[in-house]
Amino acid sequence: MEQKLHIVGGGMAGSEAAWQAANRGVKVVIHEMRPKVKTFAHRTENLGEMVCSNSFRSDDHEQNAVGLLHWEMLQAGGLIMDTAYKHRLPAGGALAVDRDPFAQAVTDALHAHENVQISHEEITELPDDGHWIFATGPLTSEGLGRAIQEETGADRLAFFDAIAPIVYAESIDMSVAWLQSRYDKGETEEERKAYINCPMTKDQYEAFIDALLAADKTEFHEGETAGYFDGCLPIEVMAERGRETLRHGPMKPVGLTNPHNPEQKAYAVVQLRRDNALGTLYNIVGFQTKMKYGAQAAVFKMIPGLENASFARLGGIHRNTFINSPTLLDDQMRLRSKPNIRFAGQVTGVEGYVESSAMGLLAGRMAAAEMLGATLPTVPQDTAHGALIHHITGGAEAKTFQPMNVNFGLFRPLEEKVKGGRRGRKDRYKLYTDRAKADWQAWLAAQ
Incomplete structure (x- = not known):
């Protein structure tokens, strides 16, 4: 019987995870509860619908960590970032998008993919077998939230958006x-x-x-x-x-x-x-x-x-809902107590559309590699993706773990010394991004 990767949640992370896995030849089922089960914030049944803002923040990939994340996702064939640039709006140095056409384009791309199936149903349990990615985001349903709480043995952590x-x-x-x-x-x-x-x-x-x-x-x-x-x-x-x-x-x-x-x-x-x-x-x-x-x-x-x-x-x-990833997930984003399940997106404790999509990108590639019997090279820690996944799967202090945007504070220090001041800061950030780009390209080439 053909294996399928089941992805729960059709937001940024779930859509990106599905795209990455499907492009590697894996059959994917996206379980999106909308429109059968509605949420407070969503207006449509489209995948990848933007809710809080229409901005992916700074697009400067030489001086800004989130801009670097944009660049890395583009290099990896990311659906979310590629679609964002196609529906870009003027926003100074930021990447803002026309939110409804953006979500429609993400939905159309996944519907058209021969390896993707979309099922509109609510999942309220954590399965014991099969290959699963839970990317339910900040609006995880009450039923699924209870199942996560029961499995992890800890109260859900929550904040408000x-x-x-x-x-x-x-x-x-x-x-x-x-x-x-x-x-x-x-x-x-x-x-x-x-x-x-x-x-x-x-x-x-x-x-x-x-x-x-x-x-x-x-x-x-x-x-x-x-x-x-x-x-x-x-x-x-x-x-x-x-x-x-x-x-x-x-x-x-x-x-x-x-x-x-x-x-x-x-x-x-x-x-x-x-x-x-x-x-x-x-x-x-x-x-x-x-x-x-x-x-x-x-x-x-x-x-x-x-x-x-x-x-x-x-x-x-x-x-908003997120799990204590440093204690619950391994370095492959798998739930330690149920390794057939991965988590991705904001529920892992990253914050923002870009960061959520990035974790979906990694989870999709990791799940696909596992299903195909391959070994995915370790994500380089000095890349933006690597800094984030290292933070949520062990780099952060578990007792005080809170959602985090990507920032240069998550990166390992540079080997070379850089003078202080504004000029020095610009030089330092450029060294961070140059190092990250070289490592990211090498990682992609090794797959």
Whole structure:
């Protein structure tokens, strides 16, 4: 009987894992519970649907660890990254995509693959046999969550992810707002004007912070603790840390000049990034929120230029789930107690679309190699993929394990000494990425 690789979850990680395994000749079944079982955040039944943001963050593969991860995935024939570039939107130095066509293209590619079958059903148990990858992401269903908890013998670790609102472009007052990327970053005029900027005076900023702190927020059920991943903090939580926190974070005014009033520097600036190719939708950058819907509309309309804003989607908050990978997974991403099962994506304790996809890429290749009787070379630790998998499968401290974005702090130190300062930092990052690229290409060539 022909072996099949079963992948639970059709998000970024599951889609990428399926693509990698299928391209190696393995028959794959993707088990995606939507649309039969819906989630709080998803709007469609498409695979690879983006929920929290439409950005894959920095695309600088010489100076940024996530940009390096982009590059490595492209070199490995990654479906998610290749599709992202095909549906890219102007976003300065970031890689943002037109989210609906992106997800549709991922879905179409997997449907068209001769080795891929898609089954719309909920899996609520951890099987004892067969080859499985669980890539259920932050919205793991309650039934499956219970099964994972029972198997691992530990309480599920959980934190909360917040979603930013999306505004109709036509409702933004461009006599107040203007188009500009911070520091005019971008190679083309379109890139240099990728963001809509809404300026605030000091009085407007103070009033906004007051309203933000006083607004009705989503309350958690008894027994739930509201832990947050630092990369996706609700703006109210940031504001609670200090009145100036937002002004030094997502609302920082540096690198921007208001053409309506060039001589007056804004005290704070709210930025909106294009959310679709048509330019009809913009999301408010860094404005993840747990405010209740009615409060959101009132508070966000205090932003100059958004007084008459219409919202295509308001923000929200949802529970995220991940396992303690350093204690539960081996270096092949297999569950130690059930080696026929691998985990991939955010459930392993990586954070972000790119990192989740990268772990799907590795899990798919590892599972395919095992099923085909081959030995996959060890992922080089000095690559972005290697730094991540080393972190989650043993490099991190198990007692304090929390979701992590890829960053150069996960990389082993360089052998050569590099001087300090900004110039030195740039040189150091370039050495990190050069080393990683050479090792990654050698790893791919060895397969």
